[in-house]
Amino acid sequence: xxxxxxxxxxxxxxxxxxRSKCPYCDFYSFFPRPETVxxxxxxxxxxxxxxxxxxDTVYIGGGTPSFIGEERIARIxxxxxxxxxxxxxxxxNPSDTGNPDKEFDFSVLKSAGVNxxxxxxxxxxDSERKALGRRAGKDEVSRALERSVKSGIDNISLDLMxxxxxxxxxxLRESLDFxxxxxxxxxxxxxxxxxxxxxxxxxxxxxxLPDDDETADLYLAASEALKSAGFAHYEISNFALPGxxxxxxxxxxxxxxxxxxxxxAHSFIGGRRFYFERDIEKYITGAGPVDDGEGGGEREYxxxxxxxxxxxxxEKYSEKYGKELSGDxxxxxxxxxxxxxxxxxxxxxxxxxxxxxxxNSIISDLVDYL
Amino acid sequence: MAIDKNRIRNFCIIAHIDHGKSTLADRLLEKTNSVAxxxxxxxxxxxxxxxxxxxxxxxAHAVTLNYKANDGEEYLxxxxxxxxxxxxxxxxxxxxxxxxxxxxIVDATQGVEAQTLANTYLALDHDLEIVPxxxxxxxxxxxxxRVSKEVEDVIGLxxxxxxxxxxKTGENVEEVLEQIVKFIxxxxxxxxxxxxxxxxxxxxxxxxxxxxxxxxxxGKIKPGDTxxxxxxxxxxxxxxxxxxxxxxxxxxxxxxxxxxxxxxASIKTVGDARVGDTVTTAGRPASEPLPGYRKVNPMVFCGIxxxxxxxxxxxxxxxxxxxxxxxxxxxxxxxxxxxxxGFRCGFLGLLHLEIIQERLEREYDLDLVTTVPSVVYKINLxxxxxxxxxxxxxxxxxxxxxxxxxxxxxxxxxxxxEYVGTIMDLCQERRGVFKNMDYITPDRVDIHYExxxxxxxxxxxxxxxxxxxxxxxxxxxxxxxxxxxxxxxxVLLNGEIIDALSFIIHSDKAYSKARKIAEKLKDNIPRQMFxxxxxxxxxxxxxxxxxxxAMRKDVLAKCYGGDITRKKKxxxxxxxxxxxxRHFGTVEVPQEAFMAVLKLDDDG
Numbered sequence: 007x008x009x010x011x012x013x014x015x016x017x018x019x020x021x022x023x024x025r026s027k028c029p030y031c032d033f034y035s036f037f038p039r040p041e042t043v044x045x046x047x048x049x050x051x052x053x054x055x056x057x058x059x060x061x062d063t064v065y066i067g068g069g070t071p072s073f074i075g076e077e078r079i080a081r082i083x084x085x086x087x088x089x090x091x092x093x094x095x096x097x098x099n100p101s102d103t104g105n106p107d108k109e110f111d112f113s114v115l116k117s118a119g120v121n122x123x124x125x126x127x128x129x130x131x132d133s134e135r136k137a138l139g140r141r142a143g144k145d146e147v148s149r150a151l152e153r154s155v156k157s158g159i160d161n162i163s164l165d166l167m168x169x170x171x172x173x174x175x176x177x178l179r180e181s182l183d184f185x186x187x188x189x190x191x192x193x194x195x196x197x198x199x200x201x202x203x204x205x206x207x208x209x210x211x212x213x214x215l216p217d218d219d220e221t222a223d224l225y226l227a228a229s230e231a232l233k234s235a236g237f238a239h240y241e242i243s244n245f246a247l248p249g250x251x252x253x254x255x256x257x258x259x260x261x262x263x264x265x266x267x268x269x270x271a272h273s274f275i276g277g278r279r280f281y282f283e284r285d286i287e288k289y290i291t292g293a294g295p296v297d298d299g300e301g302g303g304e305r306e307y308x309x310x311x312x313x314x315x316x317x318x319x320x321e322k323y324s325e326k327y328g329k330e331l332s333g334d335x336x337x338x339x340x341x342x343x344x345x346x347x348x349x350x351x352x353x354x355x356x357x358x359x360x361x362x363x364x365x366n367s368i369i370s371d372l373v374d375y376l
Numbered sequence: 377m378a379i380d381k382n383r384i385r386n387f388c389i390i391a392h393i394d395h396g397k398s399t400l401a402d403r404l405l406e407k408t409n410s411v412a413x414x415x416x417x418x419x420x421x422x423x424x425x426x427x428x429x430x431x432x433x434x435x436a437h438a439v440t441l442n443y444k445a446n447d448g449e450e451y452l453x454x455x456x457x458x459x460x461x462x463x464x465x466x467x468x469x470x471x472x473x474x475x476x477x478x479x480x481i482v483d484a485t486q487g488v489e490a491q492t493l494a495n496t497y498l499a500l501d502h503d504l505e506i507v508p509x510x511x512x513x514x515x516x517x518x519x520x521x522r523v524s525k526e527v528e529d530v531i532g533l534x535x536x537x538x539x540x541x542x543x544k545t546g547e548n549v550e551e552v553l554e555q556i557v558k559f560i561x562x563x564x565x566x567x568x569x570x571x572x573x574x575x576x577x578x579x580x581x582x583x584x585x586x587x588x589x590x591x592x593x594x595g596k597i598k599p600g601d602t603x604x605x606x607x608x609x610x611x612x613x614x615x616x617x618x619x620x621x622x623x624x625x626x627x628x629x630x631x632x633x634x635x636x637x638x639x640x641a642s643i644k645t646v647g648d649a650r651v652g653d654t655v656t657t658a659g660r661p662a663s664e665p666l667p668g669y670r671k672v673n674p675m676v677f678c679g680i681x682x683x684x685x686x687x688x689x690x691x692x693x694x695x696x697x698x699x700x701x702x703x704x705x706x707x708x709x710x711x712x713x714x715x716x717x718g719f720r721c722g723f724l725g726l727l728h729l730e731i732i733q734e735r736l737e738r739e740y741d742l743d744l745v746t747t748v749p750s751v752v753y754k755i756n757l758x759x760x761x762x763x764x765x766x767x768x769x770x771x772x773x774x775x776x777x778x779x780x781x782x783x784x785x786x787x788x789x790x791x792x793x794e795y796v797g798t799i800m801d802l803c804q805e806r807r808g809v810f811k812n813m814d815y816i817t818p819d820r821v822d823i824h825y826e827x828x829x830x831x832x833x834x835x836x837x838x839x840x841x842x843x844x845x846x847x848x849x850x851x852x853x854x855x856x857x858x859x860x861x862x863x864x865x866x867v868l869l870n871g872e873i874i875d876a877l878s879f880i881i882h883s884d885k886a887y888s889k890a891r892k893i894a895e896k897l898k899d900n901i902p903r904q905m906f907x908x909x910x911x912x913x914x915x916x917x918x919x920x921x922x923x924x925x926a927m928r929k930d931v932l933a934k935c936y937g938g939d940i941t942r943k944k945k946x947x948x949x950x951x952x953x954x955x956x957x958r959h960f961g962t963v964e965v966p967q968e969a970f971m972a973v974l975k976l977d978d979d980g
Contacts, residue, residue, distance in 0.1 A: 363929040
């Protein structure tokens with residue numbers, strides 16, 4: 007195979023299958039018929055093989071990738087032309103991978119090259135997990151982690167959710183202690199957002215969430231605890247031990263290129279953004295991607311870079327766009343810095359945690375000063 | 377073809393709101409075959425969407441019907457519909473002046489209400505023959521016996537022959553037609569006199585220019601004549617005359633004394649053919665106009681601003697278009713530090729204001745910000761001069777004010793007797809002066825108060841309705857100006873005066889109002905990146921304060937895999953939301969906050 011002139015990008019593969027739908031989730035997923043799964047994997051594998059890219063990061067997400075079983079995941083990974091020094095992540099559901107009555111063989115993944123697992127913990131408090139529609143309990147999560155580490159995959163990320171119904175600083179503390187003592191190298195801590203079209207979205211008035219002030223306090227408490235355990239708060243919602251940042255996700259935030267395969271998967275390559283429609287049959291029968299316009303512009307860059315604690319490096323910006331950031335822009339940064347929402351140095355502007363919390367307001371204001 | 381004037385009947389229908397005026401009008405059209413049943417949409421005469429929704433007739437309308445009566449003769453019935461709200465009392469009086477009789481509808485479940493009486497008295501003032509009709513007999517709670525007696529007792533009208541009908545089902549509606557023919561006199565008409573025709577409505581049509589609706593009192597007018605409007609002296613060549621028919625106008629070779637019809641003459645704006653003016657012919661002019669014309673003056677003023685400054689010209693055009701059809705709407709450009717460029721607009725009353733605002737938003741697709749409505753105050757200055765103020769921005773330095781005067785109204789409230797206490801409380805709160813109270817029947821009262829106009833224009837009617845569970849009705853007219861202790865309240869956000877929120881108020885109410893405004897603003901201004909102090913001041917003195925706490929968090933959505941576009945759209949949506957806000961330095965105020973202050977009520 008001719009590989010010498012292949013471009014290296016990230017690969018995202020969407021597995022749109024779930025045993026049941028979580029009430030907060032608005033990703034594209036459903037409970038499939040067995041033959042649909044086989045036809046889909048067939049198509050994905052051939053699309054990966056046919057793609058003209060080499061991949062240094064692979065992220066198999068969903069939906070529930072673990073739903074399709076170890077062998078099929080391994081097949082997908084094996085279809086890709088993987089660059090050296092790679093990061094290959096698979097999202098796993100503890101009810102598949104930590105089930106006491108059924109073995110899940112992480113070594114199959116390990117042999118295929120998978121070296122990172124992302125596990126949906128959400129909360130270590132079982133009553134909170136139940137409210138979120140998660141079937142497995144804390145014990146399944148522990149068991150899944152053990153199995154993964156035992157098979158040699160110890161780069162593990164846990165998803166944690168903030169601002170869930172009934173959550174308090176005390177109950178959050180329980181979840182944080184679990185994360186810290188679990189040996190996980192990476193924590194994604196998202197604030198629950200109620201999306202239209204989800205079960206929560208349809209029952210908005212019945213769901214009592216912590217208010218904005220309480221949620222802000224939960225966020226700061228999580229950050230505080232994780233930082234004192236050695237995690238760096240490297241992105242609005244992401245924490246990592248040194249060297250364990252998600253390289254795949256960093257591609258999104260650093261405006262780097264990635265290919266997304268599967269229905270509802272998004273791509274950014276060659277300055278264009280495009281995606282596949284939320285329709286698995288269309289995907290399997292070969293419908294092409296939908297153009298989503300130009301990407302990688304200045305405004306987008308600012309929006310993404312400010313999600314990262316590294317922020318905007320002025321020199322990098324001028325290299326990329328062939329022009330300096332304006333004095334007005336930097337003055338506005340200074341304005342935010344003076345109120346403690348950001349940090350402005352001679353070469354860079356980044357948001358503080360207080361700034362992260364209202365980053366939508368700050369970013370949508372700042373881009374008007376470009 | 378000459379019309380036998382003995383077989384013309386000119387009449388209107390008067391009623392309290394919701395007593396079934398438009399429904400009866402529709403039924404009359406149907407029974408005289410003026411419209412085929414299949415063309416009937418409910419309430420044909422109310423042709424504005426707004427009128428249908430609010431159930432209020434805003435403009436007068438007229439239609440000519442042919443009716444073959446039981447005596448075997450064919451009659452020409454001219455039905456002139458009247459506006460149904462106190463804001464339009466003058467228009468009502470001109471419509472009545474065009475008639476010889478009035479059908480008075482009274483709801484068989486509700487009986488005599490404020491506008492039943494007000495309109496009946498107006499009709500009696502114009503010497504109209506009144507034909508009472510008891511409507512809604514199909515409703516289970518209908519009590520036509522009691523209501524007939526009430527009409528006899530309260531108004532003194534003989535109801536022994538009153539038709540008892542259901543306009544909704546059509547039951548007994550023919551009886552109304554027979555009574556119109558039988559009781560309402562034919563017009564006294566002399567074609568040989570110089571022409572005098574009363575304008576009771578005018579409507580702008582983009583093809584024909586203004587269509588002038590007239591009742592010819594004396595003489596005649598025909599196409600080719602030079603018509604003269606006696607109040608303005610303006611002259612136009614008559615293009616067309618005719619009858620208004622339900623489906624389309626019917627051109628006639630002339631209009632003669634006693635007839636009701638339309639004239640077109642390429643007139644550009646309704647301001648040139650104002651309601652109440654007299655049309656005569658230049659060839660043989662009448663020496664005196666018909667009595668009763670007056671130019672209506674706006675009573676309530678507010679600033680109207682485009683939410684997006686770029687819409688200023690569109691707003692001007694929309695107002696100009698509305699004014700083509702509404703001579704009582706006035707506007708002139710004004711600027712506000714807070715709101716930019718806009719217009720100071722004058723209205724007959726608060727309903728008129730709301731209607732115009734809604735039409736601007738709906739028909740012209742404009743997003744508007746309106747300021748607190750104001751009445752016209754007279755301010756006597758220390759140098760002996762008097763100024764009139766309809767905009768708080770122009771309120772003079774208190775040091776230069778010798779005294780202030782504000783407009784008062786004569787107000788009647790009709791209500792079941794059990795609510796007398798709560799109504800009197802409300803009127804006292806609104807600085808009302810009690811005049812007297814009459815028991816119309818043992819359980820219904822007419823409470824007469826003198827109320828300051830500025831206490832009614834905000835929300836008086838809403839409060840009255842909620843306190844009386846909708847049973848009380850209300851009618852008022854402007855009486856005079858009286859000395860008053862007034863102050864101007866300023867609202868400061870983050871230390872900056874927001875001129876659009878300033879208003880003039882009686883000093884006794886300043887403190888409690890200030891507190892309510894501060895609370896309302898606090899509830900309606902979303903938390904922002906910085907704490908926002910809200911202060912209410914009289915001159916330099918702060919009399920109320922609140923604080924909007926700083927926002928701690930906005931929506932922290934994740935990046936949805938690589939779906940960057942979604943995140944971008946979310947931010948754009950946030951920006952879109954901000955566009956709808958007014959910016960005052962670093963403070964963003966949503967339009968709802970302005971509305972909330974405007975609608976400030978007692979419980980607020």
